[in-house]
Amino acid sequence: MNTQNGVNLWNKAKNLIPGGTQLLSKRPDQFLPGQWPSYYKKAKGIEVWDLDGNRFVDMSIMGVGTCILGYADDDVNGAVKKAVDLGSMSTLNCAEEVELAELLLELNPWAEMVRYAKTGGEAMAMAVRIARAYTGKEKVAFCGYHGWQDWYLASNLADDSNLDGHLLPGLQPAGVPRGLKGTSLPFNYNHINELESIIEKNDIGVIVMEPIRNHEPEDDFLNRVRMIADEIGAVLIFDEITAGWRLTVGGAHSLYNVQPDIAVYGKAMSNGFPMAAIVGKHEVMNAAQDTFISSTYWTDRVGPAASLVTIRKMQENKVPVHLSCIGNLINEGWGKLAKEHNLKIDIEGILPLTHFGFDYNNNQELHTLFTQEMLKRGYLASKAVYVSYCHDEECVGKYMENVDEVFGIVRNAIDQNNVSDLLHGPVSSTGFKRLN
Incomplete structure (x- = not known):
């Protein structure tokens, strides 16, 4: 060949x-x-x-997990072409972003507010920023892979093997400010003792993890993480970017009856068009008003139009x-x-x-x-x-x-x-x- x-x-x-x-x-x-x-x-x-x-x-990997309906789905492409023909960007906002917010909140009845981004990595950065703004605390305990941004890679400033079990062995945090050292601390999935040890030694304001990836939660792991977050007043963020739409329409966390404070979606929600969403509780999400989170192309029409059709097609079929x-x-x-x-x-x-x-x-x-x-x-x-x-x-x-x-x-x-x-x-x- x-x-x-x-x-x-x-x-x-x-x-x-x-x-x-x-x-x-x-x-x-x-x-x-x-x-x-x-x-x-x-x-x-x-x-x-x-x-x-x-x-x-x-x-x-089907476009790295983006095309859950298959490549170039006719229904999704039709909605996108219509959005483009009507104008994908304007001085005014597109109504689809309100319609999509209502749909996401319908799927996540524990949540009240939504923000948008274009990729999972930036959405995770947004979620962590909002959570830090809400708690007023800098330190994050995390499990798994959550993107390339400074907040995450800062873990390897303390020990260049910190991310070995989560991302790339020996990944160098070049370009990440040394002042972030000690602000992001990793624990392994199903190892509640590791999280407990981090909590004992640090003032943690944010806990970030995927509700499921390769292994099922054991020994009531997710509920125990939720209880720890409540006890210390930390914001619990579930990264649903990869698993979110595959086990059920919406968040995989709903299968385990554990509610986060923020859930982050991306990849499959728009079947190949750039789109991500941060869904969360009102009192936490409103902290976005106390910091600066804003970007021009988060307001385009294509992503919401694609997401509405993709999500509804997932539900119907x-x-x-x-x-x-x-x-x-x-x-x-x-x-x-x-x-x-x-x-x-x-x-x-x-x-x-x-x-x-x-x-x-x-x-x-x-x-x-x-x-x-x-x-x-x-x-x-x-x-x-x-x-x-x-x-x-x-x-x-x-x-x-x-x-x-x-x-x-x-x-x-x-x-x-x-x-x-x-x-x-x-x-x-x-x-x-x-x-x-």
Whole structure:
């Protein structure tokens, strides 16, 4: 398969754009260095066409989890085109932002106010700023990955291994003011003792975490975090950017009957168009008036228009139920084929965000071989599958037929101890390493 146009453009981009692209998760070396198609010409449903005219089925991250309905959904695109034709920006505000706020509050009956942003990272920064303004306290206890901003990366000013279990091992906080040292303190999911230890030693005003990511909460973990926040007067922020719309329409936290003070949404809420939302209790959210949080393009019409259609379509079609059913099929397929080929794999994650890992010392080589061989067969495939509404039983069946072949190649390579000989390029980089 020829992907040279994409590879060449990527090599050019590395000299023009720091890091080559805007998002670490989309760097080709995360998947298949020297071979990954890198750029797309068209995307529709679960199919992607690259610059060399190849057509791929996306059984990977689906736009890093943004396109929950599938690429270029007709209904969402129709609403966006109408918004553009009517004018995406004006001196006046668009009425859609009020309509969307009402819908978000209907889905989060514990909340009373909403603010908007365009990406999850900036929305998290906004939420932390609001929470700090409300409590008057600087220190944040957090669990998991929550973006690139100073408030988060400041954790590595105290110890450059602080974020090893949350983001990137050894990530350098270059450019983050040294004065922020000690303001962000990490704890691991399901380790309530770590949070308790932080609370004992620090005056914490904000607690930030995902309600669920790779593992179910244990020992009433979420409720215990909620109780700690209440006891110390801290604002509890749930980052729903990734899991928010996949287990239920709205927040995953609602499944566990635990209410935060602020919930942050992004990614899938607008099916590929820039949009994020901060939903929270009135007394907390109103603290936004005591600080300066404002940006021109937070007022555009496209994001709210896309979100309204996306959310309503998820409701009408019970999209989360479909995602879990397909995710379960994928899990069962991986498990069955691994057993047949005598391969050791670990399967983790919530069903709509399922992923597997080879359980061998050279697992990164094996994953690179898997991605390489699946690409030859017309699949964008990696360790994870972000399930979309366009994934169905038929596409999973065809995917598994190819996984069967590739697992056979992997098994043979392990037996022959020649994995590296089968690779056509370098081993993929480890990228985001999440341990929560």
